[in-house]
Amino acid sequence: MKLTAEQIQSNWEVFLDNIKVYIPGNRGEQLLNFYKRYEERIILMPAAHKKEYHSAFPGGYVDHVNRVVRCALKQYDLWGSEGCDMTTFTKEELVFSAINHDLGKMGDKDHEAYIPQTDQWRKDKLGEDYMFNKKLAFCSVPDRGLFLLQQHDISYTFNEMITIQTHDGLYDNANEKYLKAFMPEQKPRTSLPYILHQADLMAARIEFEQEWLPKLKGENSVESQKKNYTLKSKTSSKSKALNTIKSPGLKNMLDSL
Ligand SMILES: [Fe+2]
Numbered sequence: 663m664k665l666t667a668e669q670i671q672s673n674w675e676v677f678l679d680n681i682k683v684y685i686p687g688n689r690g691e692q693l694l695n696f697y698k699r700y701e702e703r704i705i706l707m708p709a710a711h712k713k714e715y716h717s718a719f720p721g722g723y724v725d726h727v728n729r730v731v732r733c734a735l736k737q738y739d740l741w742g743s744e745g746c747d748m749t750t751f752t753k754e755e756l757v758f759s760a761i762n763h764d765l766g767k768m769g770d771k772d773h774e775a776y777i778p779q780t781d782q783w784r785k786d787k788l789g790e791d792y793m794f795n796k797k798l799a800f801c802s803v804p805d806r807g808l809f810l811l812q813q814h815d816i817s818y819t820f821n822e823m824i825t826i827q828t829h830d831g832l833y834d835n836a837n838e839k840y841l842k843a844f845m846p847e848q849k850p851r852t853s854l855p856y857i858l859h860q861a862d863l864m865a866a867r868i869e870f871e872q873e874w875l876p877k878l879k880g881e882n883s884v885e886s887q888k889k890n891y892t893l894k895s896k897t898s899s900k901s902k903a904l905n906t907i908k909s910p911g912l913k914n915m916l917d918s919l
Pocket residue numbers: 726730763764862
């Protein structure tokens with residue numbers, strides 16, 4: 663899967679607009695400032711390091727997060743129409759959690775988590791276009807995301823903390839303590855974590871279908887690739903934000919778009 667420079671730029675504008683529309687007041691300002699500060703890193707980030715995982719291509723992270731926000735808003739209407747108690751959380755909490763659910767994938771304030779793979783063998787044989795940055799201490803994605811938010815003085819509610827923490831649902835054993843309880847008093851008091859998890863699951867599944875089903879059906883020839891994606895000229899309209907990229911690794915990726 664390949665996004666054009668124009669698609670990457672327009673995804674970034676949608677990403678920032680979601681903050682402006684759904685996160686009001688001082689917190690919205692702080693979140694915008696945070697994302698503008700790390701724009702250069704986030705705008706081209708993949709959503710994973712291995713190409714078999716969903717959205718492991720330049721710009722895949724923002725593309726995925728925007729899809730999760732869209733799916734979350736649709737899930738909000740669906741759950742509400744089926745009688746879910748929508749008074750236990752706010753739409754702002756849902757969108758805040760969706761925007762930041764995978765934030766830990768960016769790494770820490772000084773180091774990117776995914777950097778371009780330097781080992782050609784791993785790239786060719788294992789499909790690893792990126793590798794984990796060993797300068798980064800180990801931390802789970804939700805923990806690192808929450809740490810980054812508090813480190814930049816961006817507050818989050820109790821609901822948002824549990825929702826970001828458990829967004830992988832029971833695919834992550836660490837969430838059993840919140841999601842596998844049998845006693846009523848130990849179950850979440852709001853459906854927000856389930857709604858975000860469903861949105862994330864839906865987005866990742868659709869990304870898998872779009873990326874991999876055509877390949878599994880043998881539609882991955884050069885000709886069909888040409889049919890599916892409009893390849894733009896390499897330097898055509900590299901937009902304002904993309905032109906500011908300084909990191910050599912990211913510049914390389916951008917030049918190959
Ligand atoms: Fe996700």
